[in-house]
Amino acid sequence: MTDPVTHAAEVLKSHRESIDRLDAILIYTLGERFKHTQAVGKLKAEHDLPPSDPTREASQIARLEDLASRADLDPEFAKAFLNFIIDEVIRHHKKHQE
Numbered sequence: 001m002t003d004p005v006t007h008a009a010e011v012l013k014s015h016r017e018s019i020d021r022l023d024a025i026l027i028y029t030l031g032e033r034f035k036h037t038q039a040v041g042k043l044k045a046e047h048d049l050p051p052s053d054p055t056r057e058a059s060q061i062a063r064l065e066d067l068a069s070r071a072d073l074d075p076e077f078a079k080a081f082l083n084f085i086i087d088e089v090i091r092h093h094k095k096h097q098e
Helices: 004-046 054-070 075-097
Strands: none
């Protein structure tokens, strides 16, 4: 039988390993997402389309808030996170238009 401190250390280590794996998944997923948004930006620039699409952005935010609620994640955090990503994507799209 392990003592409580040793058990707590093992559980903490397990949680941290899971967090590290999830962080890697998030980074690789964001990288993949930005590959697609870069392609969208180039396409928009080639066809003289505006760098942002407020209707799509609003729809995406609403969709993400719903997903966040179902995932037991604070929808306001999810909204702020997606807004941060959208702002970065628009910045990239504007660079393609220059």
